[in-house]
Amino acid sequence: MPAHKLASHHVVLKGPNLVKEIFYGISLGLMAGGIWKTYHWNQQRKTREFYELLDRGEISVVHEEE
Template structure:
């Protein structure tokens, strides 16, 4: 019988450089989303206090 030569894929393990780049990318993405969330909250709070200062809204319930 003839010996069969079959190419087998060998597992080389994780690439450290790829893992670092993936981690940095995910970290920057998550940080950007978190920062946008906080900017949105800050904008809404600023709008609330601006309207409160102008007298357009009130936090006191009017009694009838």
């Protein structure tokens, strides 16, 4: 193929699609927020379980001397 025909088949690069970028940003933000909230709910559950056990007397934070 002659060089002048190859040059006419080059790929034209477009700029970023603003709507698509906003959609990707919102999606990533919601996923990260969901993971963060799940982590916090797990921490709250662990803390709540600890204090429930402490209130029932099943565990103690005082070291028992032997």
